[in-house]
Amino acid sequence: MILRTLTAAIVVALAAPAVMAQEVKTPLYTVVDGTKVDAKTLNGFRSWRQANCAACHGANQEGLAGPSLVERLKVLSKDDFVKVVLxxxxxxxxxxxxxxxxxxxxxxxxxxxxxxxxxGAIKTARxxxxx
Incomplete structure (x- = not known):
């Protein structure tokens, strides 16, 4: 009896990571043909323009007075990005x-x-x- 209980506990413990790995994550963004994006990402583009971030970071996000965000976001975590922006x-x-x-x-x-x-999924700034 103890052996069966122990074996069952081991099986459950080993299977747990596999079950967790099957969770479906929503993609951060969806891009088609390098220029067409999902509604949330399109809103991000429009908000970027409305906030006039291009005045410092350039119309193509490649830097001007401020750094290139195309490069910075390769190493900056989302939490760090939010902290810097806010x-x-x-x-x-x-x-x-x-x-x-x-x-x-x-x-x-x-x-x-x-x-x-x-x-590099979004090929052009617009x-x-x-x-």
Whole structure:
């Protein structure tokens, strides 16, 4: 009896990671043909434009007065990205955006758009919706 219980516990413990691995994750962004994106990512692009981030980071996110976000998002985690955008980096000229509703309400979508650019999935700075 004890052997059966122990064996059953081992089987359950070994199977747990396999069950957890089967969880389906929602993709961060969806891109078709390098320029057509899902609604959330399109909203991120529009929010990026509305917040005028291009004034410092360039229209193609490749840097201007501010750094290239195409390169920075290759190494910056989402949490770090959110912290930098909301809190700013005053010493480097990055103002905080925690009081900018277009940014705070859409930070996840902005991240998805910029991450798609950084990953190379989104080929051009201007995107349209998937039809």
């Amino acid at each position: 809190d700013g980096r005053i010493e480097r000229g990055m103002p905080p955006h925690k009081d900018a509703p277009v940014v705070t309400k859409n930070i996840d979508d902005i991240y998805a758009y910029l991450k798609g650019r950084s990953d 995107v349209t919706g998937i039809e």
